[in-house]
Amino acid sequence: MSRSGDSHRLLAFLFALGLCLPMQAGAVQAASRSVGESGLPIPRFVSLSSNKVNMRTGPGVRYPVAWVYRRARLPLMVTGEYQYWRKVRDIDGAEGWIHKSLLSGRRTAIVQDGVQALRASPSDGAPAVALAEPGVIGMLVACDGAWCRLEADEHAGWLPRPAIFGALPNEDFD
Secondary structure: OOHHHHHHHHHHHHHHHHHHHHHHHHHHHHHHHOEOOOOOEOOEEEEEOOOOEEEEOOOOOOOOEEEEEOOOOOEEEEEEEEOOEEEEEOOOOOEEEEEHHHEEOOOEEEEOOOOEEEEOOOOOOOOEEEEEOOOOEEEEEEEEOOEEEEEEOOEEEEEEHHHEEOOOOOOOEO
């Protein structure tokens, strides 16, 4: 075998190695982003535990207040964590930081995009048990496939997953 043949194989090996390393590093990075410092998955949904909560521009009280929420049980998506602070996104896409003591693990959802029929079972053909207007917040009881069960006031029923903000696209639970 010639020396040039060995160098071609070495170049081919290094080229292949160069292609694999970024993918492996990306896979490790993606895996590390799926669990936050708290040990809980990211992203995940939480709700506000108080009727007045400040969202800040950074993770600490020295950062300015960007928004003041005045609605307990409002669902928020946790997208990051830093010590006792959670980076969150609301239904309108506003992002900021909230201290974890002001958040609850209680699952809630908010109805979006027009009046929605709460159905007796997870099916378009199921009878409607109530109508929910945009902005209604209820307890999120379960999600199964394309449907989620919501309890709002004295009514409970199933809504299509895209009709709510409060559950990840492929998240099933009960």
